Amino acid sequence: MKAVKPRSNQQLIDDWIQQYRPFTIQGKNASYIPALEKVNSSHLGISIIEPDGSIIKSGDWKVVFTLQSISKVISFIVACMHHGIPYVLERVDLEPTGDPFDSIIRLEMHKLGKPLNPMINAGAITVSSILPGADSKAKLDSVLLLMEKMVGKSFTYNEEVFLSEWKTANRNRALAYYLKETGYLEIEVEEALEVYLKQCSIEVTTEDIALMGLVLAQDGYHPIRKEQILPKEVARLAKSLMLTCGVYNNSGRFAAFIGIPSKTGVSGGVMAAVPPRVRQEASPLLDGCGIGIYGPAIDEYGSSVAGVFLLEKIAKTWDLSIF
Numbered sequence: 281m282k283a284v285k286p287r288s289n290q291q292l293i294d295d296w297i298q299q300y301r302p303f304t305i306q307g308k309n310a311s312y313i314p315a316l317e318k319v320n321s322s323h324l325g326i327s328i329i330e331p332d333g334s335i336i337k338s339g340d341w342k343v344v345f346t347l348q349s350i351s352k353v354i355s356f357i358v359a360c361m362h363h364g365i366p367y368v369l370e371r372v373d374l375e376p377t378g379d380p381f382d383s384i385i386r387l388e389m390h391k392l393g394k395p396l397n398p399m400i401n402a403g404a405i406t407v408s409s410i411l412p413g414a415d416s417k418a419k420l421d422s423v424l425l426l427m428e429k430m431v432g433k434s435f436t437y438n439e440e441v442f443l444s445e446w447k448t449a450n451r452n453r454a455l456a457y458y459l460k461e462t463g464y465l466e467i468e469v470e471e472a473l474e475v476y477l478k479q480c481s482i483e484v485t486t487e488d489i490a491l492m493g494l495v496l497a498q499d500g501y502h503p504i505r506k507e508q509i510l511p512k513e514v515a516r517l518a519k520s521l522m523l524t525c526g527v528y529n530n531s532g533r534f535a536a537f538i539g540i541p542s543k544t545g546v547s548g549g550v551m552a553a554v555p556p557r558v559r560q561e562a563s564p565l566l567d568g569c570g571i572g573i574y575g576p577a578i579d580e581y582g583s584s585v586a587g588v589f590l591l592e593k594i595a596k597t598w599d600l601s602i603f
């Protein structure tokens with residue numbers, strides 16, 4: 281009898297994309313940003329990039345989508361690199377909230393007006409306001425530039441997605457006015473919102489966010505270009521925030537059952553940074569990797585439904601949890 285050849289990692293990922301695509305019907309596209317509502321909700325795609333540059337791509341990996349909250353990781357890194365970590369932490373804390381990403385409730389309950397972390401909208405708007413540059417264009421450019429350094433290509437934002445959220449951003453405006461009133465927003469509300477909503481509208485593919493995840497997994501080092509892109513302590517801080525706050529009020533379950541520092545966005549993107557691991561037995565991806573997933577049908581926490589199932593399957597089968 282002929283021995284059955286084990287399936288390659290690429291074949292397994294192809295199988296799992298097929299297996300989890302039907303789960304997209306359990307979610308819904310973000311409807312509070314009208315431009316996101318109309319995209320194909322059955323899409324599911326993934327890119328996985330290893331430090332030696334090898335890459336697994338499957339499903340709708342090539343589809344262009346907007347960063348949304350994944351941009352909060354990049355803007356936080358830019359602010360820390362420009363001002364130093366202590367300056368940024370005077371304006372945002374590092375504590376999980378257990379609340380949805382756009383919640384306002386703790387702003388009044390915590391140290392008056394100080395956002396609990398930079399992954400929730402209040403914290404991210406504060407961070408956008410301190411990005412380097414004299415105006416909103418220069419501030420946005422600082423985010424685009426770091427992405428360019430991490431990925432090796434230039435990026436732009438999607439004007440339609442930006443405008444569609446700009447017109448409907450009443451809750452973000454409320455957060456920004458509150459931050460302004462309590463002194464945490466040092467620039468004008470509309471300018472801070474413009475930077476924040478434009479950074480959310482930056483267009484990427486799963487390959488781009490996988491590469492950014494890889495650089496974070498490697499503590500800021502680009503293993504393919506062999507270049508330190510950002511300081512190790514900033515990369516570590518960003519990853520700790522991704523793990524504790526990256527999925528908002530689902531971060532605890534995410535850490536328990538997936539165990540990979542990850543950031544999700546309401547457009548359906550998931551950026552995951554898998555650090556290198558030491559194991560006795562040979563298992564895939566021991567040197568770590570970056571994973572980028574796209575699936576626009578999201579759950580109540582603002583994360584891709586099928587994308588989270590897919591990441592959980594990969595993490596469990598290949599033993600990727602950091603714990």
Ligand code: DON
Nearest residue numbers: 348349381480544545546582
């Ligand atoms: O500010 C917002 O509501 C969106 N631009 C981004 C929110 C988001 O992606 C939350 N994450 N899952």
